[in-house]
Amino acid sequence: MHKSGFRKTIEIIIFSVFIFFLFAPLLSLVIWSVALRWYWPNTLPQKIGLDYWFQALGITKSLTLGAVNVIPAFLLSLGIAITVVILTMAIAIPAGYSLAKLKIPALLKGMILILFLLPRAFPQQPVFINLMLMFNKIGLTGTVSGVILVHLVVGLVFAVWITASTFSSIPPELEEAARSVGASRLKAFLKVTIPISTPGLIASAVFVFLTSMDEFTGTFFIGIPFVTTLPMTLYSASGSNIQFASVIALLLLIPSILFMIVIQKFLKAEHLGGIGG
Amino acid sequence: MGNNFKNKLAAGKSEIGGGVEKPHSYANFLPYILVFPAVMVILLLYLYPFLSSFWKSFISKEGVLSLANYKKTLNLYRYDILFTMGVTTLSTLIATVLSILVAVYLRLSTGWLSSSIGILYRLPIFLPFVVVAQMMRSFLAPHGILNLFLAKLNIIDIENPLQLFNWIGLIFGFVWKEAPFMILIILGGFQMIDSSYIEAAKSVGAKLPQIITKVLIPMNTPTILIAVTLVFCSLVGCFSFPYMLIGGKSPVTITVDIAHRVNYFGDYGVANALGVFSYILVSLLAIYYVRSMMKKGLYD
Numbered sequence: 211m212h213k214s215g216f217r218k219t220i221e222i223i224i225f226s227v228f229i230f231f232l233f234a235p236l237l238s239l240v241i242w243s244v245a246l247r248w249y250w251p252n253t254l255p256q257k258i259g260l261d262y263w264f265q266a267l268g269i270t271k272s273l274t275l276g277a278v279n280v281i282p283a284f285l286l287s288l289g290i291a292i293t294v295v296i297l298t299m300a301i302a303i304p305a306g307y308s309l310a311k312l313k314i315p316a317l318l319k320g321m322i323l324i325l326f327l328l329p330r331a332f333p334q335q336p337v338f339i340n341l342m343l344m345f346n347k348i349g350l351t352g353t354v355s356g357v358i359l360v361h362l363v364v365g366l367v368f369a370v371w372i373t374a375s376t377f378s379s380i381p382p383e384l385e386e387a388a389r390s391v392g393a394s395r396l397k398a399f400l401k402v403t404i405p406i407s408t409p410g411l412i413a414s415a416v417f418v419f420l421t422s423m424d425e426f427t428g429t430f431f432i433g434i435p436f437v438t439t440l441p442m443t444l445y446s447a448s449g450s451n452i453q454f455a456s457v458i459a460l461l462l463l464i465p466s467i468l469f470m471i472v473i474q475k476f477l478k479a480e481h482l483g484g485i486g487g
Numbered sequence: 488m489g490n491n492f493k494n495k496l497a498a499g500k501s502e503i504g505g506g507v508e509k510p511h512s513y514a515n516f517l518p519y520i521l522v523f524p525a526v527m528v529i530l531l532l533y534l535y536p537f538l539s540s541f542w543k544s545f546i547s548k549e550g551v552l553s554l555a556n557y558k559k560t561l562n563l564y565r566y567d568i569l570f571t572m573g574v575t576t577l578s579t580l581i582a583t584v585l586s587i588l589v590a591v592y593l594r595l596s597t598g599w600l601s602s603s604i605g606i607l608y609r610l611p612i613f614l615p616f617v618v619v620a621q622m623m624r625s626f627l628a629p630h631g632i633l634n635l636f637l638a639k640l641n642i643i644d645i646e647n648p649l650q651l652f653n654w655i656g657l658i659f660g661f662v663w664k665e666a667p668f669m670i671l672i673i674l675g676g677f678q679m680i681d682s683s684y685i686e687a688a689k690s691v692g693a694k695l696p697q698i699i700t701k702v703l704i705p706m707n708t709p710t711i712l713i714a715v716t717l718v719f720c721s722l723v724g725c726f727s728f729p730y731m732l733i734g735g736k737s738p739v740t741i742t743v744d745i746a747h748r749v750n751y752f753g754d755y756g757v758a759n760a761l762g763v764f765s766y767i768l769v770s771l772l773a774i775y776y777v778r779s780m781m782k783k784g785l786y787d
Contacts, residue, residue, distance in 0.1 A: 232607060234633065235619075235626040235663065242625050250630045251638070251645050256499045266555030305525035312518035320781065322522060325529050326781055328537065330717075333724030335742050336762025339749055340536035340543065370525055395514070415515035426727040431749070441617045441727075442747050448621055448731055459621040466613040 239463075242456035262453040266461070277454035280443055280461065287440040290354065291422035294361040298418045299367045301362075303411065306373025307399070311382070329367045335427050342431045352436040360428035365418035372417065376410030377403065420469050424462065514529030540766075544759035545786075556756040560764065563757075568764050569787040570738040574654050575722040575768075578661035585662065585713055586669035591699055593670070595685070611667045620731035623660040629652035652733055657740075660732065661722055669714045677703055713779065716772040723769050741765045 242248075243262060245255035264270040268279035308314065309322065329337075338360065342351055350356035380403060388398040404411075426441045434442065440462055447455040547555040560568075593605050611619070626632050629648040638645035651659065680703065688702050704711065726742040733739055734746075741761050748758040766773075 216488070221600055221705060225604065228604060229607070231635075231663070232610060235622040236610070238626040238632040239538050239622050241632070251635065253639065301524045301528060304521035308518045308521035312521070314518045314522070322526060323781060324777060325534065325724060327525065327777045329529070329533055331720055331776045332537070332769060333720070333742070333762070333765045335745055336540040336759060336765065337536045339745065339755065339758055339762070340539045341532060342749075343539075343755065344536060359532060362528060366525060367533075368529055395517075418633050420613075424617065426615065426617045430726070430746075441615065444617055444621060445727070445731065448624060452625060455621050456625065459618045462618050463614060466618075467610075468613065470609060470613045 211234045236463075239456045239459050242452055243431055243460055258405060262457050264452060266457045275454075276451050277447070277457075280440065280458055283438050283440050283443040284461070286354075286438070287423055290358055290361060290439065291419050294365055294422040295415050295419050297358070297362055298365040299373075299411070299415050302366055302369035302373050302414070305370050306375075307377050307403070310368070310376075310378035311385075326367055326370050329363070334364070335431075338428045338431045341428075345432060351432055353435070354433075354437055355440060357429050357433040357437045357439070360432045361422040361425050364425055364428060365421050368421065369414050369418050371405075372414040376407045376414070379410075380406050416469060416472070420465060423465055500623045533783055540759045540762045543755055544763045546756060548754075548756060552600060556760040559757050560760040564741070564744050564761060567738050567744050568761075568768075570654070571723065571742075571765070573767060574657050574661070574740065575719060578658045578665070578722055579715060579719045581658065582662045582666040582669055582718060583711070585747075586666045586673055586714070587699070587704065587711070589666075589670050589697075590674040590677050591703060593674055594680075594703070595695075608667050608670055611664050612671060614664070616664065616728045617731070618723055619660055619664045620728040623656060623663075623728070623732060624652075627659065628654045646772055652736065654738075656732055657729055661725075661729055664728075665692065665718045665722065672714040672717075673707065673711055676707040682704050713776065716776045720769045720776070723765055741768075 244260060245257045246259050246261060247257040248255035257283045261270070261272070261275060265275050265277040265454065266274055268281045271279075309319065314322070339487055341360065341363075345351040345356050345359075350359065384402050385398045388402045389395065393401065405467070424441060425439075426445070429437065429439055429442055430445070433439065438446070440458065444455055444458040444462065447458060537661055544556050545554070547553040589604070590609065593601055628634070629650060633651070634645070634648040636644065637643045637649070643649060649655075684702055684706070685698055688698050693701065724742065725740075726746065729740040730746060731744050734743055741764060745758045745761050745765075748754045748761065
């Protein structure tokens with residue numbers, strides 16, 4: 211009895227430390243985003259308000275806060291992310307299907323698989339720098355198209371893996387049955403395979419969306435200074451305006467939390483590590 | 488019409504059987520046509536720049552083949568290369584130990600405390616590093632919440648706060664972001680282990696440390712190694728967080744040096760040599776990752 215009470219106390223202490231270290235950094239963002247006046251060494255701000263939130267969302271246009279409207283950056287990020295999702299899925303679905311369901315000689319298939327594994331295994335920043343040199347020559351640096359292409363590379367690697375593993379989980383008998391009653395390969399694919407794989411494909415699309423919304427390194431080298439996505443806006447605010455940076459960080463957190471609630475059960479754990487490097 | 492149908496059926500059968508196929512049938516090329524765009528994108532926009540980072544690292548400023556970039560890199564940045572190695576290794580080590588302990592706790596405990604931890608720990612997995620960076624910049628600052636809190640508990644003197652915008656803050660942020668991801672993977676592995684093994688170990692008198700080291704870890708080694716690999720490789724390549732936390736200081740990580748080399752000096756030779764060092768740093772684990780993923784196959 212005494213021993214189990216002691217264990218419970220230890221458990222609660224460890225739990226509290228765990229909760230503190232897990233949530234205090236997040237709390238720190240929340241407090242800073244509403245701190246209007248916070249003089250050291252006060253534990254909490256002396257004056258709080260939503261001024262920076264209103265300013266960031268374009269509701270007010272004060273000149274003294276030094277914060278700018280982030281709605282254009284958000285819309286730019288959103289537009290890029292949607293384009294990237296459409297392009298990526300249009301390329302990844304056929305590729306994933308081919309790798310999972312069709313006959314490709316083992317050696318060639320192995321080479322293709324290695325090709326799609328390399329970007330996960332090796333640091334991507336040096337690659338982006340050389341991509342920037344390539345893009346300099348053809349005028350893609352500093353353009354939205356250039357940024358979309360970088361995000362496409364980042365998203366495609368995950369999308370091909372996720373769609374391939376989704377398609378391969380579908381028993382081949384289903385498509386064969388459809389084709390044995392006269393459906394063409396395309397028709398069997400559209401009417402049988404696609405509907406069954408919808409959850410996996412949606413998970414893959416949402417994942418690509420999130421990697422694009424959060425992408426930093428590629429955008430930093432290819433997009434700056436002209437393409438200011440939400441993460442780039444956060445980066446520029448970070449050194450100069452802590453309240454404003456906190457607001458943007460919290461805005462960027464929203465899609466991630468939604469993702470965590472809605473989609474994670476569809477995805478294998480190993481795919482989740484690649485967000486926002 | 489009827490003929491057409493028969494043809495289709497025949498073509499379908501031959502594909503399913505994988506046997507004799509009609510020469511020049513488009514179905515022969517279909518697998519390649521479908522995979523072609525994806526392969527081209529990766530070849531052009533990933534593999535070509537990846538290989539050119541090796542090539543360009545051997546091209547000196549004068550445009551000739553030489554080791555000048557490597558000499559300069561070792562002269563200027565050998566300490567930063569060691570720093571990167573130390574910080575990423577230590578972070579991975581701490582995250583691994585911590586995540587194994589939490590995963591063991593979540594596997595073996597019941598009750599509301601463990602089930603709420605089992606949900607809450609996932610929060611950092613989905614946050615991008617750029618948000619983590621901003622969080623840590625405010626949380627770990629000399630006048631940030633952590634220092635204020637420690638001062639309230641009389642652990643530190645508020646006039647003399649902890650300075651954490653250095654390797655310590657870097658490790659803290661890395662572990663904060665990556666340990667939950669490791670818990671997710673390792674716990675998944677632990678849950679595949681049948682409880683009867685744990686019960687059997689208990690019945691022959693095994694204590695908790697023995698259950699961890701003799702049952703849970705050995706039965707779950709491949710999963711733990713994959714988690715270690717993914718985390719270590721992503722930390723070595725992580726740019727945004729170190730850049731935002733310690734970007735203007737010294738020592739910094741390789742990724743920060745690369746950005747400085749490119750942005751301030753336009754020196755792509757040394758930047759690429761640094762890049763090659765970061766490849767070398769992850770190479771052993773990266774090869775292990777590629778090999779084990781190939782063995783597992785795409786789809787399991």
